[in-house]
Each structure stands twice: as C-alpha cells, then as structure tokens.
Amino acid sequence: MARFRAALVVLCLVLAGLVATAPPARGDTAGLNAFFATYHADVGSSVPVGDGRVLWLFGDTLTPAGTFRRNSAVVQGPDGVMRPRSGAFLKASAAGHWYWPGQAVREGSRLRVLAMDFTCTDPCGAWDMRYERTDILTYRLPDLAYLGKVPLPRRASGAMWSQLFRARDGYTYAYGSYPVAGQLGKAVEVARVPSGYVWCVWCWRYLGTRMSPSMELGTVVSVVRTAAGGYRLYAKRLDMWSTEIIAYDSATPYGPWGSRRVVATIPQSDGRWTYAVEAHPEQRVGAGRLALTYATNCDRLCGDYHLTAITVTAP
Structure with missing residues (x-):
C-alpha cells in the first residue's frame, strides 16, 4: 500500500509539471525512458526529417498540465533533447472527429503522414469509436507547416x-490492418507507391492481403531493413493480451513472411496491457542493437500510461 501511495504521489507531481527529468542522450533508451515517464502518450512512431532532427508522433496524450489531446508531436534534436510541440499536431478533419497518427515518411522537402480519421458512436465512451478513413497529410520541411491533405479510398x-x-x-510500402471474424489476430493488406509520390493516391497499387490472422499480429506492424539485404517485421503479438514481441523475416517488404521468433518479452503487470510496437532504426543505441518502443495502458489513469523503449539485436 505504501508503494502504491508513493506511485500516486509521483504521478500527481509529474502531471503538475513539478518533476524534472534530465534531457536524454540521443538514442539512449535510459534517456528516452526518462522522457516517456513524464510524457503520458501512446503509439510513438518516429521519422528523421533530414536535418539531424527526429519527429516523434504520438496518439492520445495527457500533458503535464493535465490537458488531454488526441495526438501530439515531439521534436528530438541532434542533441537528443525531446522538445514537445504545443497543441495537437494533426488537426481534426471535422467537428466530432479526430486523427490518430500512423507513420510518416520524408519526401524531399515534404513530410507525408498517415492520419487515421475516427469519430464517436453512441454513447461516445472510451471504446465507442468508428474508423472512417486514412488521410495523407503533408507538412513543409523544415518548419513543419501544414500544407494540406488527400483522403485514401476505402478498401473493401x-x-x-x-x-x-x-x-x-524504389517504392514506399503501406500496411493496413483489419479484423477477421472469428480470429484474434489482424490481417494486413499491403500497397506500394513510387517513393516520392505517397501523396499521389491514384499512384497507389494494392497488392492484396499479404499477412493472415495466423501470424498473430496486432494493429501495428513495423518493418526495417536487415543487414543481409532483406526485411524484418516487428509487432506485438495479439495486441493487449500477450506479452510477446514477435518478428518475421522476408526477402521483400510484402512477404511471404517466415522465421517467426519472439525477440522480447514485456514484463507482466496486473491491470495493464501493452500494444503498438514501433521500430526506431534512426536511434543510436549501440553496435548491433535496434531500438523498439511499446505502449502501456490501463483501465483508468495511471502512471504506467506511456511508452517504454527497449533494445533488441539488430537484424
């Protein structure tokens, strides 16, 4: 009970902005975790923006001032310091809607962001939400000024x-997950577009479902290159209920995927669940290592609502 009370005190101080953390060293998971402990948000994809900075995109965010946002952004400088941007980074498409961020890619002097549009269903509780579509949002570099959006067509x-x-x-690949009746894992459809043309929705070529529910994937998959010239896919095994982070290998970015393995096990914690594994190859975490993050959530506000950074053997 004393430890529980102490944790509540620390959380209250953090939310009041009274607990300071040392700035993280670039790519140091200890430094990243010190920041994440005071920045209560989930998802956490990252993209280098071409000038030594890295843009981190987060989903639901509780600021130190107690303000709730559906999304937020943090700029990590070349010095490793994480500098939150004020307000929501992805502006809502319409009243009663909000964006949750997907991943982003830099195309020359433009940043393209996949933004998932959601709206409420009755009675608009914590889980009463409906996915509408994904928009491609464009931002100017280096100042990250918003330039506009185009909607992706809904797939069957x-x-x-x-x-x-x-x-x-020469292609940029996109991955879209969807539930399958009677299956716990998500199926994943794959598309590709010539690199530099993510904004060109009529340039997208849909390759069909390339990952089945039998792969036990959650909503988020993260793909990186391997040293041998292939590709590795990371995911949380069956979002929320499992503690395993799994990986698959392929000779192409669209599969077929094989050589399934468990690359990390997340510590178990009662009343908490984990999801949204993201890879961060731009983070310098030591020779032969790759940084991953996962999100932790709980039934009600708790100090464990944040990201955790870990490292695994680089592929």
Missing part, C-alpha cells in the same frame, strides 16, 4: 492504413 477489406516503409526497390 476495411483496412486501416497506418504504417509506411521506404524500401530499397
């Missing part, structure tokens, strides 16, 4: 497009 599968990966073959 209902795939929610949230992940991007720029491959070596």
Whole structure:
C-alpha cells in the first residue's frame, strides 16, 4: 500500500509539471525512458526529417498540465533533447472527429503522414469509436507547416492504413490492418507507391492481403531493413493480451513472411496491457542493437500510461 501511495504521489507531481527529468542522450533508451515517464502518450512512431532532427508522433496524450489531446508531436534534436510541440499536431478533419497518427515518411522537402480519421458512436465512451478513413497529410520541411491533405479510398477489406516503409526497390510500402471474424489476430493488406509520390493516391497499387490472422499480429506492424539485404517485421503479438514481441523475416517488404521468433518479452503487470510496437532504426543505441518502443495502458489513469523503449539485436 505504501508503494502504491508513493506511485500516486509521483504521478500527481509529474502531471503538475513539478518533476524534472534530465534531457536524454540521443538514442539512449535510459534517456528516452526518462522522457516517456513524464510524457503520458501512446503509439510513438518516429521519422528523421533530414536535418539531424527526429519527429516523434504520438496518439492520445495527457500533458503535464493535465490537458488531454488526441495526438501530439515531439521534436528530438541532434542533441537528443525531446522538445514537445504545443497543441495537437494533426488537426481534426471535422467537428466530432479526430486523427490518430500512423507513420510518416520524408519526401524531399515534404513530410507525408498517415492520419487515421475516427469519430464517436453512441454513447461516445472510451471504446465507442468508428474508423472512417486514412488521410495523407503533408507538412513543409523544415518548419513543419501544414500544407494540406488527400483522403485514401476505402478498401473493401476495411483496412486501416497506418504504417509506411521506404524500401530499397524504389517504392514506399503501406500496411493496413483489419479484423477477421472469428480470429484474434489482424490481417494486413499491403500497397506500394513510387517513393516520392505517397501523396499521389491514384499512384497507389494494392497488392492484396499479404499477412493472415495466423501470424498473430496486432494493429501495428513495423518493418526495417536487415543487414543481409532483406526485411524484418516487428509487432506485438495479439495486441493487449500477450506479452510477446514477435518478428518475421522476408526477402521483400510484402512477404511471404517466415522465421517467426519472439525477440522480447514485456514484463507482466496486473491491470495493464501493452500494444503498438514501433521500430526506431534512426536511434543510436549501440553496435548491433535496434531500438523498439511499446505502449502501456490501463483501465483508468495511471502512471504506467506511456511508452517504454527497449533494445533488441539488430537484424
């Protein structure tokens, strides 16, 4: 009970902005975790913006001042210091709607962001939400000024497009997950577009479902290049209920995927669940290591609502 009370005191101080943390060293997971402990948000994708800075995009965010936002952004400088931007980074598409961020990719002097549009369903409780579509939002670099958006067409599968990966073959790949009746895992549809043209929705070529529910994937998948010239996919096994982070390998960014393995196990904690594994290859975490983050949530506001950074062996 004493430890519980102490944790509540620390959380209250954090939310009041009274607890200071040392600035993180660039790519140091201890430093990243010191920041995440005071920045209560989830998802957490990252993208280098071409001038030594890295933009982090977060979903639901509780600020130190106690303000709730549906999304937020933090700029990590070349010095490693994380500097939150004020307000929501992705402005709502309409009244009663909000954006949750997917991944982003830099295309020259433009940043393209996949933004998932949601709205409430009755009675608009914590889980009463409906996915509408994914928009491609464009921002100018280096000042991150918003320039406009284009909507992606809805697919028959209902795939929610949230992940991007720029491959070596001249294409940028997009991944959209969708539920399958009677299956716990998500199926994933894949599309590709010539790199530099993510904004061109009529340039997208849909490759169909390339990952089945039998792969036990959650909503978020994260793809990176391997040293051998292939690709590795990371995901949380069956979002929320499992503690395993799994990986698959492929010779292409669209599969087929094999060599399933568990690369990390998340510590178990009663009343908490974990989800949204993201890879961060731009973070310098030591030779032969790759930084991953995962989000932790709980039934009600708690100090564990934040990201955690870990490292695994680099592929």
